Amino acid sequence: xxxxxxxxxxxxxxxTEVLKGIDFDLQRGEVLVIIGSSGSGKxxxxxxxxxxxxxxxxxxxxxGEVLFDGAAQKRETHSDIRKKRLHFGLVFQQFNLxxxxxxxxxxxxxxxxxxxxxxxxxxxxxxxxAKSEERxxxxxxxxxxxxxxxxxxxxxxxTKEELKTTKSQLKAQYxxxxxxxxxxxxxxxxxxxKERLLGxxxxxxxxxxxxxxxxxxxxxxxxxxxxxQQQRIAIARALALSPDILCFDEPTSALDPELTGExxxxxxxxxxxxxxxxxxxxxxxxxxxxADKVIFMSDGVIEETGTPYQxxxxxxxxxxxxxxxxxxERTALEEERR
Amino acid sequence: xxxxxxRDLLTGFGLTILLFTITLVVAxxxxxxxxxxxxxxxxxxxxxxxxxxxxxxxTPLMLQILVISFIPSTVFNVMNKQIALFFNTSMAxxxxxxxxxxxxxxxxxYFSEIFRGGIESVxxxxxxxxxxxxxxxxxxxxxxxxxxxxxxxxxxxxxxVITLVKDTSLARIIGVVEIIMSAEIAVNRYVLIWxxxxxxxFYLVFNGALxxxxxxxxxxxxxxxx
Numbered sequence: 001x002x003x004x005x006x007x008x009x010x011x012x013x014x015x016t017e018v019l020k021g022i023d024f025d026l027q028r029g030e031v032l033v034i035i036g037s038s039g040s041g042k043x044x045x046x047x048x049x050x051x052x053x054x055x056x057x058x059x060x061x062x063x064g065e066v067l068f069d070g071a072a073q074k075r076e077t078h079s080d081i082r083k084k085r086l087h088f089g090l091v092f093q094q095f096n097l098x099x100x101x102x103x104x105x106x107x108x109x110x111x112x113x114x115x116x117x118x119x120x121x122x123x124x125x126x127x128x129x130a131k132s133e134e135r136x137x138x139x140x141x142x143x144x145x146x147x148x149x150x151x152x153x154x155x156x157x158x159t160k161e162e163l164k165t166t167k168s169q170l171k172a173q174y175x176x177x178x179x180x181x182x183x184x185x186x187x188x189x190x191x192x193x194k195e196r197l198l199g200x201x202x203x204x205x206x207x208x209x210x211x212x213x214x215x216x217x218x219x220x221x222x223x224x225x226x227x228x229q230q231q232r233i234a235i236a237r238a239l240a241l242s243p244d245i246l247c248f249d250e251p252t253s254a255l256d257p258e259l260t261g262e263x264x265x266x267x268x269x270x271x272x273x274x275x276x277x278x279x280x281x282x283x284x285x286x287x288x289x290x291a292d293k294v295i296f297m298s299d300g301v302i303e304e305t306g307t308p309y310q311x312x313x314x315x316x317x318x319x320x321x322x323x324x325x326x327x328x329e330r331t332a333l334e335e336e337r338r
Numbered sequence: 339x340x341x342x343x344x345r346d347l348l349t350g351f352g353l354t355i356l357l358f359t360i361t362l363v364v365a366x367x368x369x370x371x372x373x374x375x376x377x378x379x380x381x382x383x384x385x386x387x388x389x390x391x392x393x394x395x396x397t398p399l400m401l402q403i404l405v406i407s408f409i410p411s412t413v414f415n416v417m418n419k420q421i422a423l424f425f426n427t428s429m430a431x432x433x434x435x436x437x438x439x440x441x442x443x444x445x446x447x448y449f450s451e452i453f454r455g456g457i458e459s460v461x462x463x464x465x466x467x468x469x470x471x472x473x474x475x476x477x478x479x480x481x482x483x484x485x486x487x488x489x490x491x492x493x494x495x496x497x498x499v500i501t502l503v504k505d506t507s508l509a510r511i512i513g514v515v516e517i518i519m520s521a522e523i524a525v526n527r528y529v530l531i532w533x534x535x536x537x538x539x540f541y542l543v544f545n546g547a548l549x550x551x552x553x554x555x556x557x558x559x560x561x562x563x564x
Contacts, residue, residue, distance in 0.1 A: 052469065078475060082473075083472075085469065085472055094463055096461075096463035096467035098464065098467070098468075098482055099563060109471075110471035110472055110473055113472075113481070221562045222562070223562055223563040237471070241471060
């Protein structure tokens with residue numbers, strides 16, 4: 001089963017048809033590169049996948065689950081959309097790091113907030129269980145055993161003093177047992193849940209920083225980092241939520257040419273893992289190297305799709321040929337200028 | 339005599355500070371609410387809020403204090419004395435409450451415009467980044483937007499806050515004996531000019547302290563750029 005299926009996706013902006021019916025699918029671990037001239041709808045497609053725009057019609061299916069259906073009548077709530085978004089990650093052209101948080105916090109913020117949400121839900125479940133009927137029954141049993149032992153002590157031939165000490169001992173035992181089976185148990189369960197959900201947040205964020213080659217810049221603020229470094233932090237931030245599909249919207253277009261290499265290298269590095277990725281880019285060399293599948297978009301439709309070899313060496317459509325020729329010329333010009 | 343006048347001025351200054359504090363504590367959250375209403379997508383509320391802000395900013399605070407203080411007696415036919423009796427307090431306290439209400443409303447309107455500017459200056463990319471990271475609207479506002487707004491509004495807020503310190507002198511219009519009125523009483527009683535300068539010194543020192551406080555806060559938030 002493909003991890004992502006997009007069927008007949010359409011999007012209008014005030015009468016202009018930006019997406020005129022997009023169909024494609026993607027297998028787990030595949031890297032899809034989308035190329036095409038500006039205004040062909042590449043970015044809009046990514047934004048529709050991430051629910052930053054709502055498509056007008058068509059379907060988005062992830063892992064067999066229909067996330068978006070243009071034919072559905074029901075208006076979705078924010079929290080519905082929020083959950084669906086988490087299947088996708090998005091790396092923006094302009095990075096959009098949070099300027100008031102350092103690199104590490106940028107990476108772990110959203111993941112921590114989600115973990116805390118899960119934690120609150122688990123706490124509620126634990127509390128509910130502690131108040132459940134079965135718990136009550138177990139406690140009643142405990143109490144009965146205690147009262148029985150007290151009655152036993154009373155019926156035995158004991159002096160007043162002895163009876164008093166035995167009773168207080170029994171009571172202390174009962175209290176300890178009660179605590180062990182209730183408040184202590186609840187506390188232990190909660191502590192375990194907290195450790196499991198939040199305990200390694202920092203370590204995970206640091207591992208991601210290492211992965212994008214910025215292990216030593218954990219405490220740096222975005223304004224202290226170069227564009228390339230900022231974009232690498234943004235990639236780590238998107239990875240922190242382990243999305244099913246990671247999207248890149250022209251990740252190197254806002255960067256100086258000498259900084260694009262480091263970012264492309266990081267993206268290439270992700271390929272060796274089994275991340276599924278969709279990359280919108282103008283870097284043809286990169287597309288050729290990293291893609292499993294290439295889509296050429298033009299005027300809101302998929303003009304041609306195929307393996308990198310098919311698209312770059314043996315394009316069928318005239319439009320694809322023209323586009324590739326133009327981008328070749330541009331690259332040559334840029335190199336000459338350098 | 340210096341001691342008596344100092345004591346009188348300090349009493350008046352106490353009221354000034356109290357009014358100043360109450361206004362800030364009420365007007366900042368109220369301003370945030372007004373700001374969010376003036377940005378809402380629900381148009382009637384938006385236009386109503388903007389009209390309200392226009393009226394409040396477009397008329398003198400002195401007029402607003404008078405209107406508020408005359409509303410009970412003229413509209414509801416309840417004398418201020420009755421209010422004082424009802425709450426078992428003095429007329430001076432009732433007047434002080436009126437002044438606080440007028441100031442809170444007036445400053446909430448000014449603050450709301452500052453906040454609106456601050457909130458609208460946060461780029462859309464910040465919201466989108468928070469959205470794709472699965473943050474809720476509340477999380478986006480409190481974790482991403484608000485901290486950046488604080489930095490952006492600090493400079494205009496320091497201006498408004500200093501103006502507020504000086505505006506408190508308007509409270510005397512309905513007989514709240516704040517520091518300038520205290521000074522004037524002293525001037526009349528002892529036929530002296532210096533109590534006025536003395537009162538001015540209080541303002542200068544207090545505003546000086548506020549200026550230092552704000553520049554400290556700005557320096558504190560200097561660790562990042564927006």
